[in-house]
Amino acid sequence: MSAPPVTVIHSARLVSGGDTVPDAWVQFEGDRVAARGVGDAWRDGLADTGEVTDAAGRWLTPGFVDLHCHGGGGASADDGTEAIATVLATHRAHGTTRTVLSLVTATVDELERRLAAIARVAASDPLVLGSHLEGPFLDHDFRGAHDPARLRSPDAETIDRLLAASDGTLRQITIAPERERADEAVARFTEARVAVAVGHTGADFDTALRAFDAGASILTHAFNGMRGIHHRAPGPVVAAMRADHVTLEVIGDGVHVHPDVVRLAFAGAPGRVALVTDAMAATGAADGRYVLGSLDVDVRHGVARLVEGGAIAGSTLTQDVALRRAVVESGLTIEEAVTSVTSAPAAAIGRAHDLGRLDAGSAADAVLLDDELAVAGVWGAGRRLD
8 A cells, every 4th residue: 555645835834723833834644634843854754755835934724614605616505516516616726625515595305405415525525524504494584595485494304304315414504593493403403413503593692592502503604694782682693602612603705794893703702703705606706697596696796685685695705815804804813813714613513623723633734825815725635726
């Protein structure tokens, strides 16, 4: 049996685990980090066949993890294997090495087919973490870009069908906790090791907090699709900040959430904010008319809105842009911003042990960024992706 391929990236400003280490190097063997250090020790024992990249003082971070991604490159995760390949290629070029593919509200039959398609892709591609059901168990008034005719309350039969179709690859499901039988759904999904997210909800502070106390552990795109913060009615966002096991998704595109409110989220839940894209098909593609689920969407100047009603319909964001905005516009440190696209989202779906850090034994996922935080190189499972 041949030895696994070796890759070394050296002379980097390594940002991992909340720290920055200058003049650092990492060595990959196969799909794992074999070692890391500083200085020139990377030269010791390096095989002649190894791939060596001189970072030349640029930033090196773990690969980005996106918990919430619907599409990109003109394609949608709802539309099968070829479309999923296009979505993944679009986002991998921007540093996202591990992806949870999100599905919008649809009929149960449609969701079963789409979950099964993602499960098949995940079985052959370890960079696909699984699926996220953003619906159909959502609130009508806070539905955003979800088809109101297909929203419903959860029931045991539907839950079992969705879990079976996903074949163990359902990673997250968004639920409005005020819906009938939502408590039973939270219990069933958490028992199945699916992260339950509160979102697209009219819940007040107490209702959201009860859901978090019952096992929900993510807030879907904080501030969007829910009640805002009022000084006498703090709502789901403050409930998520209070429940210290909860990860707050934030769409940092400058459209969904003001940069200073992004900074507020980081201050209220340090280490627990995950910058997500919520990207739809127009990401990395031209403005124009698109379909999200069953609803028509117009994209103008990179902003997606429903044709009927004008609600924001996902984003055209990539994670490198979200990272850059967090630093440049929201004033976060590079360490805070990197945590929010690496270890925080990995922890939210139970993968803190092997994703989101560049430590020995972790996945060999990395992103090289220049001084302007633009992507200069991407590795996933030890392979060069860009």
